[in-house]
Amino acid sequence: MSEEVAPHTHFQYADATHQSDTAVAGMWLFLASEVLFFGGLIIAWMFCRHWQPAGFDAGGRETVLWIGTLNLFLLITSSFVYSSGLAFMEAGNIRRLVQCCVVTMAIGTLFLLLKFYEWHIDLSENLFPAGPFKITGTDAGGARMFWSFYFVATVLHALHMIIGVGLVGWVAVQARRGAFDDGWYTPVEVVGLYWSFVDIVWIVLYPVIYLVGRG
Amino acid sequence: MRLTLPLAASTGAQTDLLLLGLLAVSLAVLGLVFWLMLVYAIRYRHNSPVDRGALAEKSFRFEISWTVATLVIFFGLFIWGSTIYVRLYQPPANALKVYVVAKQWMWKIEHAGGQREINALHIPVDTPIELIMTSEDVIHDFFVPAFRVKRDVLPGQYETMWFRPDRIGTYHLFCSQFCGTAHSNMIGDVVVMSAQDYAGWLTTSGGGKTLAAQGKGLFIRYGCAGCHLGGGTVRAPSLVGLYGSPVPLSDGSTAIADDRYIRDSIMQPKSQVVASYEPIMPSFANVIGEDDLVRLVAYIHSLAAEKHG
Amino acid sequence: MRKRHRLNLLLLLVLFCIAALEFGVSLPPVPAATRPILALPAAIMAVLVALGYMRLLDAPAIARGFAMAGIFWLAILLGLAMTDPLTRTIYAVTRQIGS
Amino acid sequence: MSQIVLPQSQISYLSDGVSLRSWLLTTDHKRIAILYMISITFFFFLGGSAAALIRYNLLVPQGMIQSAETYNRLFTMHGIIMVWFFLVPAVPVTIGNFMLPLMLGARDLAFPKLNLISWYLFMAGGACALYALFSGGIDTGWTFYTPLSSNYAQGHVAAVVIGIFISGFSSIATGLNFIVTIHRLRAPGLTWYRLPVFVWSLYSTSVIFVLATPVLAITLILLLFETLFHVGVFDPRLGGDPLLFQHLFWFYSHPAVYIMILPGLGVVSEIIPVFARKELFGYKFVVWASVSIAVIAFFVWGHHMFVSGQSLFASVTFSLLSYFVAVPSAIKVFNWLGTLHKGHIRFDAPMIYAFGFIGLFTMGGLTGLFLAALAADVELHDTYFVVAHFHYIMVGGMVSAYFAALHYWWPKMTGKMYPEMLARAAALLMFLGFNVTFFPQFILGYLGMPRRYHAYPPEFQVLNVLSSAGATILAAAYLMPLVYLTFSLFRGDRAPANPWGGLGLEWQTPSPPFTINFVVTPVVTKGPYEFPKPGIEPSDV
Incomplete structure (x- = not known):
């Protein structure tokens, strides 16, 4: 193995592509574990909805539909923007990449602001499962459980979103500092994988939270 | 100190046979493994001059043979185990029903005739007994080793279990699902008595009004009679002859009116509304406690006998 | 590089259509039993994003x-x-x- | 991060910087393995002392410890510490971290910094759990069944749950690191079928690490939410289903018991060929047995819930699947015996542990068949039969394999030889003490003594006293290696590079190895167990 080492390559890798493929594979494996993480939440939702269909529908009807739908379109657009940023990076156009990162971060922040606003609406309407609860009667138990899933799922997703925005910001700062060139841009790719995965989680959570209750 | 567990229920005989079968298979495999290890350890130790012969024999044949052998034995054990298990799920129709309510760290047992016991269960010999159990707080487990049966007792729903004791005597009752501080004190005795002794015990232990009789009083006090005995302004399904018969529901399906259906209809009436009736019955979820509920169910059960009787 | 951008844009439009379809389908009252079909558009979108934006094929x-x-x-x-x-x-x- | 200059120095990893900072901020997989070994040993003896107190309490029917509350907190502490802070990490993070890059001919794991983060996550989780356990502890058992743990438990359930939640990420990080390393960093010529079986078993363990632990994370989050807000997710009085918690918990916890045993199977498959000087019998079958265990382990969790109110159809399905998962283990045992056949067996300490492992693991596995048969489980569930079953596999199997690996690779890791005669005595004492402790519990379980009982009916006393006596022998047998292994660090004589004649790449490095493992990356031409003609002394290979 040659002693002179390509830039940015840790001493245990043969060359840059060897290391970048490893990083991508490592991220995909981490995403597989995240699939199981949210999968645990989905099976819990399926179980409880099986036992309390009426309560879940009552709870589902109280969700703020327009914010959820707008957020879905926002995240799909952000995936598109970041992906085209990656395409610019492959062509070596760092200025465009930084712009795409900024737009992605803007969309992400807008998503979070809408989500905080939605939580504000929910909390003001006594929809937090503990304490005084808006829905009473026989459906109270099921609705209370629906809303506990709603808050656990959306808080976890929002945390992943905040980490995502932070990562995209880090990529933008590194890019402006000239850390990447068309020969080596692995972190851009890896953060892209993470960002699109958080988008996929919302794509799956959206019908579960907003649509199933209203069908 | 005894090393064998006496069997006191005919339904447990099959389980004992299965345990012996499993023991036989295990001892056979264990014997083979230990014997081979012993032989190889002595015969092929480092400096023993014994001839090692042809070393590289093909391993494929051995692998397939012992894989198939284990698969066949295991499948046999699976079939044997599950056939016996399925029988646990089918209590005979004529079984004597006893209601068990588990509470943190005691067993409250109520007989059909109104007798109540704490941490003790008196039952007649040679009659199938069906326990209908529920819990008021955490998960417990009604375990009688001598009858080879145990069943978790879940809060908020009925679990059933049945056995037919065939030996008179007193046997241990344990709670075998960890349920908190005094989990190890939640034990009791199951007393299997001859028919005469059982009848004698029933009368002497303060039977008084039967469960059904007490249930009739509650049926009036909670206002059920107002709608369900007819003559009232509200149209409600009649309960006479209900127990055990199929009930057409509003969503097209039919349900068998057993203990669980009755309890469910009292606690959550809107979940299974009878066909051609309005879902106007209020829920008695926090109005009726576990003990009264058992009496109401027993009373409605007795209404069925009235019709057939 | 131009081909990649056109592909991304096309994928964006396809995703928007599926999302709109999913939103539309769910408005009229649907009997409870058939509601799991809502999992279908979500699954399709997820696979599209994984193949398109996450470039699963050339990973x-x-x-x-x-x-x-x-x-x-x-x-x-x-x-x-x-x-x-x-x-x-x-x-x-x-x-x-x-x- | 500045560019790394390739370290040319030939000094061993132990003497490559001795400051505390160089140890606590190291990204060298060998040093991280040593850090893990120290913390694992601490947790092992902590959990072990809780076990000693449990056995002390069970000497008399009414319980030597007055309050049942204290006893409940003791066995919960024993369970939590032993499962999450000793058994799950045991071999993978100590021996696995040290040996994997050496066996692959790599210089380090794929993500060295992630490896260090893994250790810190493990210690943070451990500290959090220890804080809770020592400031009162909890009385729910290590299984946290709801609604007991969410509504009725007194004590620090939330703090313990957070501690385990944090240590879960340490497992995911380690698993992810191993899988990517095995795929991407193998030496030239090291094809998949030339990999040592220990590497295969680490691969299977890591698959379970990565894909089961996240489900534990979400289960603990839901339990935390239920404990803090009592919303009814697992509370039937509010419409929840307590069996949902059991499904989620056991979906992680059964694969977790395979996380615990698979590395042990790998270690034994590594030791037996070397000490029998004969190629591993049916290499491909042993390898694919490990991988198939990793996959089928996820199908069988329902056998923990046969009597807990699970539906009949689900119970029958899980019983069938549980029998399928037993087949690969049987294949491994038969292949070990095939390896011993016509071998040249030397009874050094690792081999004695390996023989003990085969015997005890087989007994543990066979009693698993009892519990997988539905009707037998109705009688034996939640009795001491179950306690004996999983201790035979965890203590008889896993801990013996851990000590076997510790002694087998000790010369390579520390550069010092351990005292052979003392080690053999400790191994035999451990085997004896173990059987005296846990075999009576099989009989107690058959007689119907339930688990987790502070006090028990008098007729079980004799067997319990026998078991407690065995526990003292076992405790003594565990203290011996602690003494003579640390003693060997200072007084032990220097270890040759290849004391046992093993053919793995790790034996081609000096003991202890350089920081960069290999100055020139080795090229592999042969399989891992193609020993030269028998009769040649191991040290002159």
């Missing part, structure tokens, strides 16, 4: 392996676990504690 072979492993194990968790409630005959009775 190293084991990355595709890990993605398949994630889906397979998720199916085991959801499938096998649901065999219990779907076939459990006794009623789980709920007792409401009035709030």
